[in-house]
Amino acid sequence: MKKQNFIITSLFLFWIIGTTAAQTITGKVINIHAQAIDGAxxxxxxxxxxxxxxxxTDTTGCFRFNRQPASYRLIFQHIMYETLLLTTTGEDTGTITLKSKDYALDEVIVKGERPLVKVEEGKLSYDLSQLTTHRIVNNAYEILQQLPGVQEINGNLSLAGAHNLSIILNGRPTTMSHEQLAILxxxxxxxxxxxxxxxxxxPPQYHIRGAAINLLLKVYRPEESGLQGEVNAGYLYNYRNGTQGGISLLYTTPKWNIDLLYNTHYEQNRQTTDTYSHxxxxxxxxxxxxxxxxxxxGITHYVRTGAEYKFNGSAHINLAYTGIFNPNNDNHSYSDGNITTADNRTKKEAQMHNLALDYLSGFGMKAGINYTSYHSESHQQFTNKDNKKQTSEFHTTSGQIIDRWKIYVDQSHTLPREWTLNYGTSLTYASDHNTQFYHTQNGTDMSELNTDNCYNEYTYDFYVGFSKNMGERLxxxxxxxxxxxxxxxY
Incomplete structure (x- = not known):
């Protein structure tokens, strides 16, 4: 019997930044030389x-919150200092000392015309021109690694003080997985x-729970209109060898934004291990x-192309395609010794397609559809001979097919007295089909190990909310x- 689970979550977020004397949190941030840190x-x-x-923090390194939970956590971030997490209670946190990051830079003169980070409606908005100054940053993923509080752990990005982290582009939800987004x-x-x-x-209009990082790509600028392009190539030599190259084109006009990206990567590496034990x-x-x-x-091809058309006013429509192709990945592992002799060869092919269509009207409606298709197929040939001369040999074929759909509609209304009404809904559907079949080479029946699984999942959500800005401090x-x-x- 199928069960239905309905979860209602009510979230009320209030914050008042005024000049009241009670329920405050204050403190000062300095470096190891007792110098005040401005802009933390x-x-x-x-x-x-x-x-x-x-x-x-202000020019004296001081900060102030006009509310005080019974116990709370403070996260201190700055581009030039290590991120610090402090769990405490009370009104006065005292003096907080941040340790400098290890940057090997020549003498640098910084002229502060714009702040590095701004707090806007609960968002931390970073100025990339200052964030990446005097640093070698090649792609969008490396930009995220430069953000204070962001670090890469086991190939996944994490944010200090957050249980999970989602990445989105231009504020639009996607059906691509975290790994596929990282490749993009x-x-x-x-x-x-x-x-x-x-x-x-x-906020609920992003259709994401928890923390998120939103990357906003460049659009039309009068001083940068027309065709722009980049060509890149590289060679990697370490414990692995590889080459990469690609091209990036961007064409912008007052009505159109058209972009094309293509990159290819080829890598090969060998890992050798010798084991001697008694x-x-x-x-x-x-x-x-x-x-x-x-x-x-293996070799990977990546392509992305998109077109955005701007109507009169603030309305626009955007269509983008992203593809990732792994036509031939080979893995070969070989082990030889007095315990066993084993040979394992695997060939894998995979491809991913993502199509995104988004529309923003001039009256506050945002709608879109996002579709991702992933298909992989692999073949494995395994042979093993133990020290008793007993041989086992089999061949496997496995595959995975994933389809994900997401449809969303959001609406925003400006009400009297500068109130804003937001509401919207989204529907997500995912289908995952996995197979693995064993083909014996020496007459042994291995069919009981075969698997063929398929499952579907549906997620439907809706929200409604109000917001109001009452000046800069409320x-x-x-x-x-x-x-x-x-x-x-379930």
């Missing part, structure tokens, strides 16, 4: 990582990124000697979100 970002969270507020960002030139917004509590079992010593080689090679927002989720029997 201080983020206030509850103990369960719920975003409350954010401020910027690594192939997007750094020069194409205009602005980065960090949100610890993402293993004792039941008072007997066994000598173990094994030599292992793992060879990998704002209010409230929203309610509901979600219906269904997969298999």
């Amino acid at each position: 970002t201080v983020i206030l969270q509850t103990i369960d990582s719920t975003f409350v507020d954010a401020v910027i 960002l690594k192939n997007t030139p750094a020069s194409r990124v205009e602005k980065v917004e960090v949100m610890y509590s993402t 293993h004792t079992l039941k008072n007997n010593v066994y000598d173990i000697c094994q030599h292992n080689n793992i060879d990998r090679k 704002s209010f927002s409230a929203s309610i979100t509901g979600e219906y989720y269904k997969t298999a029997r």
